[in-house]
Amino acid sequence: MQVGPPFIVSYSITTKCNLKCKHCYSDSVEAAPDELSTEEALRLMDDLSKWGIRLLVIDGGEPLCRQDLLDVVKYASSKGIRTTIGSNGTLIDGAMARRMLDAGVRAVAISVDAADAKTHDSFRGMSSAFEQTIRGMEACRATGLPFQAKHGHQEGDPVATARHAASGGGLGRQCRRVLRPGGDRKGQTRV
Numbered sequence: 001m002q003v004g005p006p007f008i009v010s011y012s013i014t015t016k017c018n019l020k021c022k023h024c025y026s027d028s029v030e031a032a033p034d035e036l037s038t039e040e041a042l043r044l045m046d047d048l049s050k051w052g053i054r055l056l057v058i059d060g061g062e063p064l065c066r067q068d069l070l071d072v073v074k075y076a077s078s079k080g081i082r083t084t085i086g087s088n089g090t091l092i093d094g095a096m097a098r099r100m101l102d103a104g105v106r107a108v109a110i111s112v113d114a115a116d117a118k119t120h121d122s123f124r125g126m127s128s129a130f131e132q133t134i135r136g137m138e139a140c141r142a143t144g145l146p147f148q149a150k151h152g153h154q155e156g157d158p159v160a161t162a163r164h165a166a167s168g169g170g171l172g173r174q175c176r177r178v179l180r181p182g183g184d185r186k187g188q189t190r191v
């Protein structure tokens with residue numbers, strides 16, 4: 001039986017991240033030494049295009065830690081590949097949201113773990129993570145960049161909080177998933 005190409009491809013463009021989540025499945029901190037270079041990432045877009053891939057999810061790590069992220073997205077767009085980004089949202093301000101939109105980013109999935117800053121920040125390993133994530137959602141809304149809140153922690157309703165904080169109709173969808181045990185960062189508590 002001949003198997004056709006996948007409909008969707010997920011590309012972890014970097015393992016670098018600005019947060020230190022307890023539940024990080026990719027053990028992300030610094031960029032892995034064997035990450036694709038810009039040139040290699042562009043060639044990958046060529047290959048995906050040849051294979052007929054039309055939907056690409058770029059995540060990480062935190063994709064926005066890669067300086068060439070939007071070059072890759074722009075190139076993918078020129079090949080007819082629709083790209084969405086999985087992000088923690090903390091590095092998105094108004095200017096970045098505009099640049100993402102202009103590069104061809106179709107939507108952003110922003111992770112939020114709890115309805116309150118204290119709980120979210122304790123998961124994320126940074127004291128102002130919640131505030132910065134909500135600010136990122138607000139920047140997306142103000143710019144017209146579609147986004148969704150995704151969350152796995154089951155206490156409270158973080159999406160409702162995100163919806164309230166980023167009020168104005170920008171929050172189109174929500175996604176809830178259960179965290180799998182393990183994959184935690186070395187030396188930190190399993191969830």
Ligand code: SF4
Nearest residue numbers: 017019021024061088
């Ligand atoms: S935001 Fe958290 S879970 Fe996501 S890559 Fe960074 S450290 Fe890992």
